[in-house]
Amino acid sequence: MIxxxxxxxxxxLPDEMRELRAITEAMxxxxxxxxxxxxxxxxxxxxxxxxxxxxxxDPAYRVFDDHGHxxxxxxxxxxxxxxxxxxxxxxxxxxxxxxxxxxxxxGVRPHRGQMREFLQxxxxxxxxPGPHGTVEALTVLCEALDxxxxxxxxxxxxxASLYPALMDTFDVPVEVRETLLAAxxxxxxxxxxxxxxxxxxxxxxVRVPQLRGGAAVLDGITGGEAGGLRAILxxxxxxxxxxxxxxLGLARGLGYYTGAVFDVLDPELGEPLGGGGRYDDLLGRxxxxxxxxxxxxxxxxxxxxxxxxxxxA
Amino acid sequence: MTRPELTIAVPRGALLRETLxxxxxxxxxxxxxxxxxxxxxxxxxxxxxxxxxxxxxxxEAGAADVxxxxxxxxxxxxxxxxxxxxxxxxxxCRMILATVAGEPDPAAEAxxxxxxxxxATKYYRIAARYFEETGRQAEIVEVKGSVELAPxxxxxxxxxxxTATGTTLRExxxxxxxxxMTSTARLIANPVAxxxxxxxxxxxxxxxxxxxxxxxxxx
Numbered sequence: 001m002i003x004x005x006x007x008x009x010x011x012x013l014p015d016e017m018r019e020l021r022a023i024t025e026a027m028x029x030x031x032x033x034x035x036x037x038x039x040x041x042x043x044x045x046x047x048x049x050x051x052x053x054x055x056x057x058d059p060a061y062r063v064f065d066d067h068g069h070x071x072x073x074x075x076x077x078x079x080x081x082x083x084x085x086x087x088x089x090x091x092x093x094x095x096x097x098x099x100x101x102x103x104x105x106x107g108v109r110p111h112r113g114q115m116r117e118f119l120q121x122x123x124x125x126x127x128x129p130g131p132h133g134t135v136e137a138l139t140v141l142c143e144a145l146d147x148x149x150x151x152x153x154x155x156x157x158x159x160a161s162l163y164p165a166l167m168d169t170f171d172v173p174v175e176v177r178e179t180l181l182a183a184x185x186x187x188x189x190x191x192x193x194x195x196x197x198x199x200x201x202x203x204x205x206v207r208v209p210q211l212r213g214g215a216a217v218l219d220g221i222t223g224g225e226a227g228g229l230r231a232i233l234x235x236x237x238x239x240x241x242x243x244x245x246x247x248l249g250l251a252r253g254l255g256y257y258t259g260a261v262f263d264v265l266d267p268e269l270g271e272p273l274g275g276g277g278r279y280d281d282l283l284g285r286x287x288x289x290x291x292x293x294x295x296x297x298x299x300x301x302x303x304x305x306x307x308x309x310x311x312x313a
Numbered sequence: 314m315t316r317p318e319l320t321i322a323v324p325r326g327a328l329l330r331e332t333l334x335x336x337x338x339x340x341x342x343x344x345x346x347x348x349x350x351x352x353x354x355x356x357x358x359x360x361x362x363x364x365x366x367x368x369x370x371x372x373e374a375g376a377a378d379v380x381x382x383x384x385x386x387x388x389x390x391x392x393x394x395x396x397x398x399x400x401x402x403x404x405x406c407r408m409i410l411a412t413v414a415g416e417p418d419p420a421a422e423a424x425x426x427x428x429x430x431x432x433a434t435k436y437y438r439i440a441a442r443y444f445e446e447t448g449r450q451a452e453i454v455e456v457k458g459s460v461e462l463a464p465x466x467x468x469x470x471x472x473x474x475x476t477a478t479g480t481t482l483r484e485x486x487x488x489x490x491x492x493x494m495t496s497t498a499r500l501i502a503n504p505v506a507x508x509x510x511x512x513x514x515x516x517x518x519x520x521x522x523x524x525x526x527x528x529x530x531x532x
Contacts, residue, residue: 187396212511270375
């Protein structure tokens, strides 16, 4: 008999599970060494609590509880942890360090490495501003990836506030901003160039977000964002800074990022293994304003990249 | 010979010849591709050939680092996570709504009297989005072969299809009623390769920008 399971879900059987376990146990030990305490939160939360995060990612699965309240499966773990900090650590002295291994749910087109139910491993560092908070998060990230045994990875580093600042500098009219940001988010540089030309705007609005590579790309820009990225690079230990490639057009899908953002890339996989960044305004939306930074890794993609590196070796 | 830095997905069909001309101009050897139209993979020069609609699939998965395909394909598959780098200008064509010639327009008439028009297309998502945006009820009929046949047999009242010269439409007694979008060939890249092979990709973009046939028409 064949009994179907929902689209975008899958079963994990013992051979694969042993390999996934080895990955998560190595990461758990790496997080533990840095005193990131592991938490669990409910898989299902009230929808209005999740929406308070203004992530731009709508919950894909909703149900009603026995009182008619709308509940939803969490699309990530950052918003639930922001809720935990505001309610359970309302008076605790920062910085606070949390780690998690948890399933999240999104209404994506399922493919290898991205199901609708997927396991994330990550940390949140709350109450530690940039750049030193960002430096710690990137360091923990590399320690976790090293512990797993991944060899060829790189961290693409950019800033969520860079393009908005660039639009301020060149006086981009309010009504054009959304169009440019949408083109950048869709990685459509043809549309970006067409729009910039059509509105007679400065060429830097096309050139800067396509700058990628070593620290030299920061010479192409001025202002606070370049300074912020340089400050991070200067404080990173060598084994972390050697992994960094700058990407001044990096736009992460979630709406709550405020400063430095990063993606984890590996040549063995065509999409990022995960990523993160600063979200200095999110805690304020839950009533306890504090700067914060964090990252999440897709455990399935990490597994695919490891298998790819093993096969290529 | 060293392995080429980039794997390039090249579209077979209408865009093939100009794509190969452009690759020659930017220094990618295409003689073997031209002389052998059954072979698909040319490892020595880093070229893989495929249907244009498969190019985003290979590039998104990273099986090819960069690729060339039409804007029509990219619009139909707009959920693909690829970087759109350059308008290459060649392969211009239009996505149009066409019906059988004569007045009244059978599609408008069906909409007026029956509340819905039936439309045959290979571009399901472009068509569905277009009728939604223009506030008209349409039943989209997806066909794989010659779309022009559908209105002539009474299967549908209208078609949404791609046309370069309009000759096939005219020969089948169809007229263009509306233009939905214009399309040209585009250079796309895998988002991870775009960062990890940034120097090679930037060089390719700069050379192609220099050698692309003509300044593209701004849509």
